[in-house]
Amino acid sequence: MSSRPPGTTPVPSIHVRAALTWLAIFPLVTLGLVLLGSFAEGWHPVLRALALTVVIIPLAVYVIVPRLLQLYAAIVRRAHRNG
Numbered sequence: 879m880s881s882r883p884p885g886t887t888p889v890p891s892i893h894v895r896a897a898l899t900w901l902a903i904f905p906l907v908t909l910g911l912v913l914l915g916s917f918a919e920g921w922h923p924v925l926r927a928l929a930l931t932v933v934i935i936p937l938a939v940y941v942i943v944p945r946l947l948q949l950y951a952a953i954v955r956r957a958h959r960n961g
Contacts, residue, residue: 890950898950902942906934 890898910930918926 888954890947894950895947898946899938899943902938902946903934906938906942910934 907930910933914926914930918929921929
């Protein structure tokens with residue numbers, strides 16, 4: 879017997895969360911590096927990393943990862959209904 883209320887999705891494993899976080903971060907970092915490329919060419923690498931992470935981390939944590947988790951939950955719910 880399940881201890882979860884009906885209609886709820888189990889919390890994703892740490893491995894799923896890590897994969898979804900990577901899926902959010904990698905494209906954002908890639909795009910950020912391309913956009914910063916010529917603009918910040920002469921900047922010290924630490925300053926470039928700071929500028930990049932100031933934008934990327936909040937965007938990933940507050941926008942992209944929550945949406946990916948919602949998408950994952952919808953996929954899991956659909957799989958349980960159909961399977």
